[in-house]
Amino acid sequence: MDMEEFTNRIFAIKTTSKQERTVANNIKKAIETNATDVQVVAIIVPDELKGYVLVETPESQARIEQLVEKVAHARTVVRGETTLGEVAHFLVPKPVVSGISEGTIVELIAGPFKGEKAVVKRIDTGKEEITVELYESVLPIPITVRGDNVRVVDRGEAS
Amino acid sequence: MVNVAAAKKKLVQVCRECHRVVEGESCAVCGSSNLSTDWTGYLVVIDPKRSEIAKRLNIALPGRYALKVR
Numbered sequence: 001m002d003m004e005e006f007t008n009r010i011f012a013i014k015t016t017s018k019q020e021r022t023v024a025n026n027i028k029k030a031i032e033t034n035a036t037d038v039q040v041v042a043i044i045v046p047d048e049l050k051g052y053v054l055v056e057t058p059e060s061q062a063r064i065e066q067l068v069e070k071v072a073h074a075r076t077v078v079r080g081e082t083t084l085g086e087v088a089h090f091l092v093p094k095p096v097v098s099g100i101s102e103g104t105i106v107e108l109i110a111g112p113f114k115g116e117k118a119v120v121k122r123i124d125t126g127k128e129e130i131t132v133e134l135y136e137s138v139l140p141i142p143i144t145v146r147g148d149n150v151r152v153v154d155r156g157e158a159s
Numbered sequence: 160m161v162n163v164a165a166a167k168k169k170l171v172q173v174c175r176e177c178h179r180v181v182e183g184e185s186c187a188v189c190g191s192s193n194l195s196t197d198w199t200g201y202l203v204v205i206d207p208k209r210s211e212i213a214k215r216l217n218i219a220l221p222g223r224y225a226l227k228v229r
Binding site for chain 2: 006008020021024025027028031032039040041042043044045046047056058084088090091092093128
């Protein structure tokens with residue numbers, strides 16, 4: 001193998017909604033069973049990017065369009081290519097509690113207190129948990145919830 | 160009980176050690192049975208030798224991976 005640096009491009013493929021993982025599996029299957037001769041070396045399915053999968057490939061866009069025609073739930077290739085530098089942040093997901101600090105007002109979006117607003121009292125970055133106190137409750141009861149179960153309403157400081 | 164629920168929902172488990180998507184009771188690659196059903200982000204590596212993504216994440220084996228495991 002030559003020592004040339006990678007010349008892979010990254011394309012975004014539009015998928016049927018909620019079928020992103022299926023599409024990734026289908027592309028993998030298509031390549032493994034030699035149903036297509038289009039080469040793809042890796043597929044990223046970031047949770048933040050709904051309705052798309054990113055494929056890393058040495059092929060051209062036209063070839064990826066050929067692949068998409070053979071894969072169920074894959075719809076179209078987004079025009080233009082990108083580089084790893086632009087999508088690298090998807091590979092290292094940032095902790096869900098980033099952007100939340102003590103005093104932040106959040107809304108619980110899951111669990112028994114769904115829909116309630118609460119003030120953040122403590123943050124556990126390692127476990128990605130936050131301890132909150134419900135806004136409208138008379139007694140201050142601390143509740144520990146997962147960081148992805150809340151939505152930030154107000155960051156606290158008026159800036 | 161937990162297994163029944165897992166089978167019903169078809170929860171996919173990933174290895175906490177190597178982030179590989181695991182079918183069965185223990186990870187086929189590192190042998191660990193430290194599995195998790197709470198993960199996000201999905202990555203399929205087909206050819207790790209030619210993949211820049213695999214190189215960046217130090218992945219040497221093809222397969223399905225989770226980007227983040229809790």
